[in-house]
Amino acid sequence: xxxxxxxxxxxxxxxxxxxxxxxxxxxxxxxxxxxxxxxxxxxxxxxxxxxxxxxxxxxxxxxxxxxxxxxxxxxxxxxxxxxxxxxxxxxxxxxxxxxxxxxxxxxxxxxxxxxxxxxxxxxxxxxxxxxxxxxxxxxxxxxxxxxxxxxxxxxxxxxxxxxxxxxxxxxxxxxxxxxxxxxxxxxxxxxxxxxxxxxxxxxxxxxxxxxxxxxxxxxxxxxxxxxxxxxxxxxxxxxxxxxxxxxxxxxxxxxxxxxxxxxxxxxxxxx
Amino acid sequence: xxxxxxxxxxxxxxxxxxxxxxxxxxxxxxxxxxxxxxxxxxxxxxxxxxxxxxxxxxxxxxxxxxxxxxxxxxxxxxxxxxxxxxxxxxxxxxxxxxxxxxxxxxxxxxxxxxxxxxxxxxxxxxxxxxxxxxxxxxxxxxxxxxxxxxxxxxxxxxxxxxxxxxxxxxxxxxxxxxxxxxxxxxxxxxxxxxxxxxxxxxxxxxxxxxxxxxxxxxxxxxxxxxxxxxxxxxxxxx
Amino acid sequence: xxxxxxxxxxxxxxxxxxxxxxxxxxxxxxxxxxxxxxxxxxxxxxxxxxxxxxxxxxxxxxxxxxxxxxxxxxxxxxxxxxxxxxxxxxxxxxxxxxxxxxxxxxxxxxxxxxxxxxxxxxxxxxxxxxxxxxxxxxxxxxxxxxxxxxxxxxxxxxxxxxxxxxxxxxxxxxxxxxxxxxxxxxxxxxxxxxxxxxxxxxxxxxxxxxxxxxxxxxxxxxxxxxxxxxxxxx
Numbered sequence: 001x002x003x004x005x006x007x008x009x010x011x012x013x014x015x016x017x018x019x020x021x022x023x024x025x026x027x028x029x030x031x032x033x034x035x036x037x038x039x040x041x042x043x044x045x046x047x048x049x050x051x052x053x054x055x056x057x058x059x060x061x062x063x064x065x066x067x068x069x070x071x072x073x074x075x076x077x078x079x080x081x082x083x084x085x086x087x088x089x090x091x092x093x094x095x096x097x098x099x100x101x102x103x104x105x106x107x108x109x110x111x112x113x114x115x116x117x118x119x120x121x122x123x124x125x126x127x128x129x130x131x132x133x134x135x136x137x138x139x140x141x142x143x144x145x146x147x148x149x150x151x152x153x154x155x156x157x158x159x160x161x162x163x164x165x166x167x168x169x170x171x172x173x174x175x176x177x178x179x180x181x182x183x184x185x186x187x188x189x190x191x192x193x194x195x196x197x198x199x200x201x202x203x204x205x206x207x208x209x210x211x212x213x214x215x216x217x218x219x220x221x222x223x224x225x226x227x228x229x230x231x232x233x234x235x236x237x238x239x240x241x242x243x244x245x246x247x248x249x250x251x252x253x254x255x256x257x258x259x260x261x262x263x264x265x266x267x268x269x270x271x
Numbered sequence: 272x273x274x275x276x277x278x279x280x281x282x283x284x285x286x287x288x289x290x291x292x293x294x295x296x297x298x299x300x301x302x303x304x305x306x307x308x309x310x311x312x313x314x315x316x317x318x319x320x321x322x323x324x325x326x327x328x329x330x331x332x333x334x335x336x337x338x339x340x341x342x343x344x345x346x347x348x349x350x351x352x353x354x355x356x357x358x359x360x361x362x363x364x365x366x367x368x369x370x371x372x373x374x375x376x377x378x379x380x381x382x383x384x385x386x387x388x389x390x391x392x393x394x395x396x397x398x399x400x401x402x403x404x405x406x407x408x409x410x411x412x413x414x415x416x417x418x419x420x421x422x423x424x425x426x427x428x429x430x431x432x433x434x435x436x437x438x439x440x441x442x443x444x445x446x447x448x449x450x451x452x453x454x455x456x457x458x459x460x461x462x463x464x465x466x467x468x469x470x471x472x473x474x475x476x477x478x479x480x481x482x483x484x485x486x487x488x489x490x491x492x493x494x495x496x497x498x499x500x501x502x503x504x505x506x507x508x509x
Numbered sequence: 510x511x512x513x514x515x516x517x518x519x520x521x522x523x524x525x526x527x528x529x530x531x532x533x534x535x536x537x538x539x540x541x542x543x544x545x546x547x548x549x550x551x552x553x554x555x556x557x558x559x560x561x562x563x564x565x566x567x568x569x570x571x572x573x574x575x576x577x578x579x580x581x582x583x584x585x586x587x588x589x590x591x592x593x594x595x596x597x598x599x600x601x602x603x604x605x606x607x608x609x610x611x612x613x614x615x616x617x618x619x620x621x622x623x624x625x626x627x628x629x630x631x632x633x634x635x636x637x638x639x640x641x642x643x644x645x646x647x648x649x650x651x652x653x654x655x656x657x658x659x660x661x662x663x664x665x666x667x668x669x670x671x672x673x674x675x676x677x678x679x680x681x682x683x684x685x686x687x688x689x690x691x692x693x694x695x696x697x698x699x700x701x702x703x704x705x706x707x708x709x710x711x712x713x714x715x716x717x718x719x720x721x722x723x724x725x726x727x728x729x730x731x732x733x734x735x736x737x738x739x740x741x742x743x
Contacts, residue, residue: 062689077596176706178705178706
């Protein structure tokens, strides 16, 4: 009994020590709520070290859907937001949760689908035409269905195409981008994805990139500076440094330098 | 430590004690008085209510009618069960456990426990898990445990019914040892020969009623109830 | 599709490389789950024992509730803890959201009902056997608790392992309250979700194999301790 007790006590103490050590670690960090597309592509791994080196501030990324990122911001659970839903961001500022919104960069959406392209969208001139072809041929389409920035952009495109997407062929998954691509690959469905996630995605199976390049598919990312009035406890000074750095020359260059397989995924466009 | 108890052991009085369970009167209202340092054996066929009477006397059960009371300060008591309930630890730890309950200092616990093991011929089994001991060894360990409680009254419920003759002998010797050191013995048995060997006072029960309470000699020579007479003759009584 | 061979070689390569990120993920996983199980045990063992010994009005309701909570979906537990710890929530002041502590709290909520409910069963069975002897020794119910818990220890070891299994396997709760922050709150299960969403299935499966191996190892150690002690003590 005594041996067991000693063993347990020892392990508890070790754990507790390790614990307090990790908690006492430096306080110089901010929590950034951002989207899965930026995190999964590896962008943050590429640019955050540069920022940390310049400022001594670490950035902890919580990668969620844009809808959830807004909610985290509203509740005051993150110091900064980097998301891609321009209309939603404007609303967020209008509601007083953020004091400033800045354009940071854009990437674009692409439409992927089975390589034999049953709806023939690779011949389309515009994304509207591509969407109409998919709907007309009732080819399976996998939608995020999770109120994310990508999902909102997709729904706007259906609306512009004059289509109310519904029926057996339109499948709302309620999943993140990666799981949606996994599912689309599994059921040979079309899907709309941001290019960053697509390029970094390792399980395409029979999926291939079928449509790209329409300006309507551009996907603008914005950084939000949260309201100090509404959430005084947040690390506004540190968050402001991050916010400014993203649009600074160094930050914009870091974004431009980030490539996957020799392909740039995000295009800095701060004014 | 088991010195002679100088003050007389408090008498136990049962006043119209009855026990009803789910509408069945398992014990009909019973009055009796146990005093002095007797070896009282409760006898009777299975289902007569012997164990029940003992549990009511020891306080494990509360009567549904009547009262159980001690005249004076309730004495130190212990009970040994038909199937010994031993803790899942070594024989020695089973003994130090009860000493710890009674707030004996840590140093003294081990000495006392080892002495008790020795007294009951278990010293060589001290480190063995209690639950792998033989039936006889387990019952002796239970007696050693009771010994450490230094009881003025010791209850035993059919303590030998599952044991072989050698083990029975050891238990009976232990009972006499307790008695010798001034402990009142209250024990149930359905074994007539055992009763003849141990009893100097007999309670005879049948069908939930106490039929006789007499000195052992009178009981075995001249029982007053015909159930007891039949029981002594070795006839089947139920 | 990743072949299983592929996943095994990925797992093996991961282990052999002693990747520091992997080590920190494994360490954090174990720290969080073991701490949660420890805290939950300290609360749930006495609680379960007390439920076994005391009969009070509403006891059955408590037992049913505990049994039902054994099936509490981790996401729901995570969501509740998120709402509690969020800055806008009642405990927001503590600033614990997106920290390992928040993950521990969520897992305690998941594990506690399992340990309490199963402890109640084990102790109740043992009490049935011990009650008369312990009453005869004059023990109050409160003082019976340590005795019963200690004597039920082999069964309770399995109960605690069941709790650990639930803690180390769940992802829903730690994902929500931890945020899967690289190097801070990223554990085995959230890494597996992340790698799956990147379509990096061999890596995801490789991590899964490592997690399974770790859990198996801990169970084997506990089993061995239990068996040795059982052989010694009967």
